[in-house]
Amino acid sequence: AQKVTQAQTEISVVEKEDVTLDCVYETRDTTYYLFWYKQPPSGELVFLIRRNSFDEQNEISGRYSWNFQKSTSSFNFTITASQVVDSAVYFCALSPRGGSEKLVFGKGTKLTVNP
Amino acid sequence: GAGVSQSPSNKVTEKGKDVELRCDPISGHTALYWYRQSLGQGLEFLIYFQGNSAPDKSGLPSDRFSAERTGGSVSTLTIQRTQQEDSAVYLCASSLGQGYTEAFFGQGTRLTVV
Numbered sequence: 001a002q003k004v005t006q007a008q009t010e011i012s013v014v015e016k017e018d019v020t021l022d023c024v025y026e027t028r029d030t031t032y033y034l035f036w037y038k039q040p041p042s043g044e045l046v047f048l049i050r051r052n053s054f055d056e057q058n059e060i061s062g063r064y065s066w067n068f069q070k071s072t073s074s075f076n077f078t079i080t081a082s083q084v085v086d087s088a089v090y091f092c093a094l095s096p097r098g099g100s101e102k103l104v105f106g107k108g109t110k111l112t113v114n115p
Numbered sequence: 116g117a118g119v120s121q122s123p124s125n126k127v128t129e130k131g132k133d134v135e136l137r138c139d140p141i142s143g144h145t146a147l148y149w150y151r152q153s154l155g156q157g158l159e160f161l162i163y164f165q166g167n168s169a170p171d172k173s174g175l176p177s178d179r180f181s182a183e184r185t186g187g188s189v190s191t192l193t194i195q196r197t198q199q200e201d202s203a204v205y206l207c208a209s210s211l212g213q214g215y216t217e218a219f220f221g222q223g224t225r226l227t228v229v
Contacts, residue, residue, distance in 0.1 A: 042222070043222055104160070106157065107156075
């Protein structure tokens with residue numbers, strides 16, 4: 001069975017602070033994909049990143065960076081110099097390879113960035 | 116269309132009535148997914164279509180829930196004899212298909228059963 005845990009339910013920071021959102025996953029598959037999605041107040045889920053299980057290189061995209069560590073089954077997301085527009089619910093998700101390609105989501109972390 | 120389109124955006128229905136929710140995926144996307152987002156429950160997978168067939172419908176919560184997809188495009192999620200616990204946001208997503216690529220989500224249908 002697959003499971004994604006986002007232990008942080010809510011985080012509140014002040015603008016320009018760095019913030020890290022934690023994601024821990026469980027799977028018995030050797031091949032899988034990990035994702036982060038952003039859900040702003042408008043409600044639509046916005047894709048941020050996909051990472052496959054064979055690629056442990058960290059990724060940086062502007063103020064966003066992701067740290068994938070198979071040894072600890074974690075795929076953490078860091079926002080540097082946070083902005084008010086980063087306020088949203090962030091979901092980490094896992095896609096098992098083979099069979100259906102459904103996403104297994106964590107329960108999300110609500111990030112509030114205060115001015 | 117440019118994105119995944121869902122209709123209606125909001126639906127209020129009386130307990131016991133049937134409802135149909137519609138999803139128009141991105142043109143050319145062969146995979147289509149339905150998810151449900153309830154308060155405190157996160158996002159739950161309901162059903163996955165590849166083309167017109169549904170290889171995984173393991174997330175449908177009861178036999179009151181059904182879905183179909185025609186022409187490899189539009190999908191309809193039907194809930195019969197709605198109950199108050201069916202109240203949620205129903206999200207549809209599509210992707211290019213097997214060999215997993217990113218899934219694009221619609222804005223959702225907010226269903227309220229009164």
